[in-house]
Amino acid sequence: MQVGYLLLVQCCHMNVTFFGTYNTATTPRVQTLIEGLRKGGVSVNECNVPLAVNTAARVAILKQPWRLPIFALKILFCWFRLSFKRFRVPPARFIIVGYMGQFDVLLARVLFRKRIVALDYMVSGAATARDRKVSGGIKDKLLIWLDNSALRASDIVIVDTEEHLLDIPEAMRHKGLIVRIGAPHNWFDAGHKLRNLHNPLRIIFFGLFTPLQGAVAIGKAIALVKNPVEITMVGKGQDYDESRKATISARDSTNISWVDWIDAKDLPGTVANHDICLGIFGSEAKATKVVPNKIYQGSAVGCALITSDTAPQRRLLGENAIFVPTNDPVSIAKAIDELAENPDKTRNLRAAAYTLASESFTPQIVVEPLVQAIERTSL
Numbered sequence: 001m002q003v004g005y006l007l008l009v010q011c012c013h014m015n016v017t018f019f020g021t022y023n024t025a026t027t028p029r030v031q032t033l034i035e036g037l038r039k040g041g042v043s044v045n046e047c048n049v050p051l052a053v054n055t056a057a058r059v060a061i062l063k064q065p066w067r068l069p070i071f072a073l074k075i076l077f078c079w080f081r082l083s084f085k086r087f088r089v090p091p092a093r094f095i096i097v098g099y100m101g102q103f104d105v106l107l108a109r110v111l112f113r114k115r116i117v118a119l120d121y122m123v124s125g126a127a128t129a130r131d132r133k134v135s136g137g138i139k140d141k142l143l144i145w146l147d148n149s150a151l152r153a154s155d156i157v158i159v160d161t162e163e164h165l166l167d168i169p170e171a172m173r174h175k176g177l178i179v180r181i182g183a184p185h186n187w188f189d190a191g192h193k194l195r196n197l198h199n200p201l202r203i204i205f206f207g208l209f210t211p212l213q214g215a216v217a218i219g220k221a222i223a224l225v226k227n228p229v230e231i232t233m234v235g236k237g238q239d240y241d242e243s244r245k246a247t248i249s250a251r252d253s254t255n256i257s258w259v260d261w262i263d264a265k266d267l268p269g270t271v272a273n274h275d276i277c278l279g280i281f282g283s284e285a286k287a288t289k290v291v292p293n294k295i296y297q298g299s300a301v302g303c304a305l306i307t308s309d310t311a312p313q314r315r316l317l318g319e320n321a322i323f324v325p326t327n328d329p330v331s332i333a334k335a336i337d338e339l340a341e342n343p344d345k346t347r348n349l350r351a352a353a354y355t356l357a358s359e360s361f362t363p364q365i366v367v368e369p370l371v372q373a374i375e376r377t378s379l
């Protein structure tokens with residue numbers, strides 16, 4: 001049935017333009033969508049001028065508003081180039097504005113007035129600011145205004161969970177389209193052959209050290225782990241110092257490595273060389289609505305998953321992960337010890353996670369709702 005569907009898509013000869021200042025080197029979401037659409041028979045072209053300002057840098061601007069003029073100039077310079085670059089891209093009826101495109105979609109609406117414009121919205125800027133503890137006052141009002149302006153400018157609003165769909169204002173919720181995050185193929189390539197368990201077990205956390213991630217809870221949990229393990233903590237962020245301080249009382253048998261940064265091209269292989277991938281453990285409202293990249297990526301390389309027991313994660317993973325209460329270091333430590341003491345269970349969870357990812361999280365599978373939306377506009 002799926003083969004027939006892909007043949008139908010190919011016959012429709014659909015064209016799509018990805019537009020904006022996204023950076024595929026650092027944003028796996030965009031990479032996944034492009035890979036999936038192309039494998040689904042969609043002709044994808046890019047009108048892209050990367051803006052070298054990631055999420056952490058945007059949050060820093062909220063903390064230091066005097067940097068805003070420089071940020072605005074960078075955006076305007078990218079927009080100037082995009083305005084001319086669009087003439088070198090084959091015409092397409094369907095325009096997809098890449099992730100973190102709340103600004104870009106406003107330009108897309110002007111440049112592509114008679115086209116279908118889809119915004120890969122995922123989560124609001126206002127919610128991100130609240131998670132990073134930089135919201136309040138006029139910042140909140142401006143970010144809410146930007147989010148709502150971006151939603152109004154879009155014909156289709158792409159989100160990743162049912163919870164994020166409900167966050168869209170009711171008057172614009174009909175525009176919503178749920179497209180899971182998935183993982184690019186380089187993650188599956190890194191994990192195509194499940195390795196033997198390490199002794200002691202290797203555990204990895206990678207991401208920003210923020211309240212959403214529950215980085216402090218992870219640090220406290222590491223101090224409580226009883227069995228010998230090797231833990232790699234990759235990343236930086238506002239909770240880094242507190243998280244690292246919490247591990248001071250860890251047992252001598254707990255070997256902890258702190259790595260500030262791993263290049264995107266090396267990250268899949270690094271994660272694949274571990275047995276367990278830690279998800280998110282925050283208790284803030286935003287943390288209860290997301291399924292983070294690392295869950296899709298960790299399963300794609302065949303890691304056993306330990307993450308918080310939230311509705312979107314349990315809905316996605318079923319029985320193929322260990323779930324713990326949010327912000328609960330004791331439960332995280334117990335889950336790690338349980339897997340360290342039960343190698344068969346760890347092997348089974350690794351295999352189950354990889355099977356689930358192979359059947360549900362590949363680029364061509366997660367983009368199916370988007371392919372269907374494109375097909376409807378192409379008829």
